[in-house]
Amino acid sequence: MTEELSFQVLDASYEVIGGEPKVLLWSRLHDGRRAALIYEGFRPYFYVILEDEADPGLVAEAVKRVSKPSSPIVSVDVVERLYYGSPVKALKITTVVPASVRVYREEVGELPGVRGVLEADIRFALRFLIDKNIYPMRWYVARAEKAQNPGYYGIRDVYIVKSEIEEDPGKVNVDPLEGLRILAFDIEVYNPRKTPDPKRDPIIMVGLSSYPGSGEPTIIEAEGGDARLIRAFVEEVKKLDPDIIVGYNQNRFDWPYLMERAKIHGITLDVGRKRGGTPQSSAYGHISIPGRLNVDLLDFAMEIGEVKVKSLDEVADYMGVMPKEKRVLLEWWQIGEYWADPGKRRILRDYLRDDVVSTMGLALKFLPFGAQMSQISGLPLDQVMTASVGYRLEWRLMREAYKRGELVPSREERGEETYEGAIVLEPKPGIHGNVAVLDFASMYPNIMVKYNVGPDTLIKPGEDYEGEVNIAPEVGHKFRVDPPGFFKKTLERFLKWRKEIKKAMEKTPKDSPEYRLLDERQKAIKVLANASYGYMGWLSARWYCRECAEAVTAWGRNLIKSAIKKARELGLNVIYGDTDSLFVSYEPSKIEALISYVEGELGFDIKVDKVYSKVFFTEAKKRYVGLTIEGKIDVVGFEAVRGDWSDLAKDTQATVAELVLKTGCTSKAVEYVRDVIRMLREGVINMDKLVIWKTITRRLEEYKAEQPHITAARVMIKSGIRVEPGVKIGYVITKGSGPLYTRAKPYFMANPEDIDVEYYVDKQVIPAALRILGYFGITEKQLKAGGAQRSLLDYFGKKTM
């Protein structure tokens, strides 16, 4: 007996049962139950395209002959498809067991008459979602029958789908996260020798917070080893039964550590939704948990360019989730000490609580965008943010291709090919007052649409084409005007869709949940549309097209040149320009005229993005500091030093940035750097500030190149300290001769008088300072010139170094 179900698809997987593949749609039902919907009868397939002279019937016969009983080739059909827009005859080869495709594609690829194998590298569960037009996080309806023997899957509610699956029209604009349960977790591990070793160091605490919920995390502490803690953790996860599990870098730390500890104790870490559903390591460090969406929030953080150090406390601070000054901050090497000391253990607990609360806070900030990205790209939420924008666009393109009957090109290994990029004007160095920044809206996608750019519309060299063409300036590549190509069609849909959403947003109250939903959706569409140009120039792209990317930048250069020429004719002072933005003197009426020229004559949208009351340029491109009329400081192109520099370098750079921006000149900052150098040479800077941390990622004998942290690691091993992959090595550079790596020593084995002070001056302090001061023409010489002897209290107040 079937019933009508409305369900939200969270994830898809498959199992081969009785020799037949069954697709599992992990879903939430309209009544709130979580269920697995089983789809039977969908079979793996792939295509071959043939040599021109090959006889399809003969090749089909040859294909059938490679069939194996373990997974027979059940059909070989001659089908009409498009390949790069042109009709082709192809063979569609269908088999039974998904894993057998890998074997068949090799054998079939070798057969005479076969030009190539296509679509044999698409994961089965995603293949199903593409073909059935199912997008994760969206709602669908279907008729289904409750399974008689759900125990087989180890899931309580199992339905067998008995109809086609259609989108639920009533739930297009509902918040996909509404009603889903989220679990945030974090573990702390014992690290008496600084670096924890999962083989011997137990997990000491685990914190869990669920949403919806009180907001106060549950904290489980280890008592006499961590076996009970791990069991309690598994029970807690099962009890909370979350749809989404979030953590921060849990894919590389918490899960692997838990998995290793569970293995040692012989505990089954079955935190998934099906029986025995343990975390599974999959592609490039991702970990999947059956029936739940395991989302690492670090993946979202990696996309925030403004935050250079992606630690949880920094990112939570930046996102307004938890200010750094309002939380407990411990350095990682202090964890063991705080655990061992009963008087300090409470602080460790608070530290864990703050980490868990921050993690949940970040989840609530990030997941709405992730859910939209999932709904639009078609990738499940646990994969979509792990994937680069190129992959996200590509999965959507594969869906567009399927609908058009286009065959998906295979991924190919390609050597580097360079081409000319965008125009970046030489900035006029100095300080400029009242500057407007004009931006072309979605310049590259609009170029692609206007000139019908794409691999399928490109006229290849030597190709005869009589029809009308768009010719790219400078490079001369030609694109058919008609019919609209694959990229043009797809991008037009994106641009139109986004426009409709923007229109709907105007009619929606700004503080409503619906507004937020629409805003995240339009952002996700924008990300995909803007990725299209970069995608065509990405060497691993299935629809790679160097000429296309080259043509797009050529049209872009042409466009901005025309705008610059017009701006100058109008009497505007053009200060700087990069790709699709122009910095001009802020003269509203002339800018108005420029905008109407660009819109009317050139046919592109341009708008005033911001106005700076002051902006500093040096001769360096892509780097400037601006003060907006709202009083905000924009530092663009300035790269803060990475997490693996010494604290001294990081502190120096932060202070230099602050002094320059606050005083508007460099003299104070230069004096400050000179004082830091002087203090270094006098040996009054604490050695802790000089430690550089780097991680060992493999066994020492596997390293091909000598590096400082490897040398330091070898010294540690000699003195009996265990060093394994994952260990972070803290080292300092000591005096002596020879390459840098010979002079690295573990920080706890070095004496302050051994420190190679000049290394820290030349390779740490000065480069860090010059990242900023260099833009203002300050040289290494000037910083080393040893200036006025002044008290550091002038800069730091009571802060000590």
Next chain:
DNA sequence: TTAGGTCGGGG
């Protein structure tokens, strides 16, 4: 210069 190797986040 280029080529080729390593790393991030976590504790």
Next chain:
DNA sequence: GTGTACGACCTAA
């Protein structure tokens, strides 16, 4: 699982 990131930065040649 019909598969395997990416971009910045380092050292060595």
